[in-house]
Amino acid sequence: MTEKNQWENAFTFMMAMIGSAVGLGNIWRFPYIAYSNGGGEFIIPYIVAILCVGIPFIYVEYGAGYRFKASLSKILRKINKDYEYIGWFVLLIPYLILTYYTCIIGWNIIYLCLSFFKGWGSDTDSFFTQSMLHSTTNPMGIFSIVLPIFLAVAFVWVIIWFISHKDLNKGLGKVCKILIPLLFFIMAGIVIYSITLPGASTGIKALFTPHWSHGPLIDLLDVNLWLAAFGQIVFSLSLGLCIMLTYSSYLPKGVNLVKNGLIVALTNSAFEIFTAIGMFSILGYMSVTSHVPINDVITDGAGLAFIVLPSVFNNMGHAGYIIGPLFFICLFFAALTSALSLIEPLSSALSDKFGISRDKATKYICVVGFLISIIFTSGYGVTLLTYFDDFLNQFGLLLTIIIECIIFGWIYKIEDIMETLNENSNLKIGKTWKFIIKYFIPIVIGFMWIKGNFDNFINEGVTKAVIQIILLAIMIIVPIIFTRLPAKVEDY
Structure with missing residues (x-):
């Protein structure tokens, strides 16, 4: 482990970890998921999901990364050389997610610019889907590039490259230490202002009041409620994307992994609940005034971000010229730090196997990533983005969690990871954690994986099926190529 690939201190690591976890899913996904799954009654399974899935799985990747000081592909090769392929398969998933995630950041940049003069006009729905995206469900729309989105996405990739190609602490570490506190500070200001709006209490009440449509006991026995809570934690904490494993491999000795993981998980959840209060205060205001x-x-x-809230900002009068830009700045900070984290797992793996510098690895990843992203800047891009997102989350992301639990819980000696986690911690993990990793998480996530893919298969049309089959073929073939390429590093 060279000096440039090591965090300067635990605080930098923590800011980077929080930055990877706090993303668009916290700001625009959690409020809707919570409300549509019973409001206040969602909080109970949500807390259970944090304790029984979120925090325990964080420790799997923390312990493995910190113990081996390597990327996932190298770790799995050390366990069994036949497992290297699995590592590259898992590493490809966050990278493919990044290729369309940059497109959403590009949309946000456009809206950030428009927010200073409310350039989206009065019909925010028509502006987003037609004037900006030129959205079409015709596959031939892939040949029609939307220039403003193309330029915005190119700009996003330049930013990602500029930050990620630098020394770990001067680039990624420094950016996270600046942007994460700023994000929290600005979002706090938005939320405080939002709860003073007329109708804010209506929105907050709608968010936290339990719906109890069939009574508390029956509602809490609804399996879909629990699956929604577990799903939110998986996506919110970016579980299974190897980000935590990669980041922890950069840690110096003596870090309290147990405490750090606890802080990251609780901060992430506190942020999304706090943000939801602000979002629902604004929605309550819109409900009352309109x-x-x-x-x-x-x-x-x-x-929510590009149609509903711009409409609310229109109704706010002069205040909308302040709250609007601040909101899109928050979205940009949250999305950017998450995007930077998605590039790290593959970058680390390329350096581990082929001995290339961080600068070169980042350059290759960004160039190829941008070329893939171009398809999402077309008129057919939104449809493609939806297909990619459905497949990579339902099939890929959940599968990687199961794979890691099986490998580190059953094949590798899990007691060694426990020893690593407990080494510098007063709060020890033991048999309960071991049971959760070996049995509870694989069963719960396995059920989610089966149900999600079944629903996806039932609902997909011919075009969606063909695109997802092509995507699956890429996910199978590319890891084979990386596995068979000869390593340039002797100890690989």
């Missing part, structure tokens, strides 16, 4: 039921103004994902 005399529209709150059910009709709540939506998920891009619809």
Whole structure:
């Protein structure tokens, strides 16, 4: 481990870890998931999911990365050389996610610029889907590049390269230490202002009041409620993407891994709950001022950020010229730090096997990534993005969690990872954690994987099926190539 690949201190590592976890899923996914799954009743399975899936799995990747001081592909090769292929398969998933995640960041940059003069106009729905995205479900739309989005995505990749190619602490570490505190500070200001708006209490009440549609006991026995909670924790904490494993491999000796993992998980959850209060305060304001039921103004994902909230900013008068830009700045900070984390697992693996510098690895990754991203800047890009996101999350991401639990829980000696985790911690993990990793998480996530892929298969049309089959073929073939290429590093 060279000096340039080691965090200067535990605080830098913690800021980078929080930056990787806090992303778009916290800001625009959690509020909708919580509300649509019973409001206040969602909090119970959500807390259980943090304790029984989120925190325990963080420790798997923390312990493995810290113990081996290597990328996943190298770690699995050390366990059994036949497992190297699995490592490259897992590493490809966060990289493919990054290729379309940069497109969403590009949308945000455009909206950040527009927010200073509310350039989206009065019909925010039409502006987003037609004027900006030129969205079409016709596959031939892939040949029609939307120039503003193309330029924005190119700009995002330049930023990612500029930060990631530098020394670990001067680039990624420094950016996270600046942006994460700024993100929290600005978001706190937005939330504090939001709760003073007329109708804010209506929104907050809608978020936290349990729906209890069939009574507390029956509702809490609903398997879909629990799957939604576990799914939110998986996506929110970026479990299974090897980010935590890679980041922990850069750690110096003597770090309290147990305490650090606990802080990261709780900070992530506190941030998304706090942000949800702000989002629902704003939605409550819109509901009251426009005399529209709150059910009709709540939506998920891009619809919330790029359609509903711009409409709210229009209604805020002069305040919208301040809150709007601040909101899109927060989205940019959260998305950028997450994007920077998605590049690290593959970059580390390329350096480990082929001995290339961080600078070169980042350059190759960014050039290829940008070329792939171009397809998402087309008129058909939004449809492709949805297909990629559905498949990579439902099939790939959940599968990687199961794989890591099996390898580190059953094949590798899990007691060694426990020893690594407990080495510098007063709070020890033991048999309960071991049981969760070996049995509980694989069973729960396995059920989610089967159900999610079944639902995806049932709902997909011919075009979606063909695209996802092509994507699966790429995910199978590319790891074979990387596995068979001869290593340039002797101890690999």
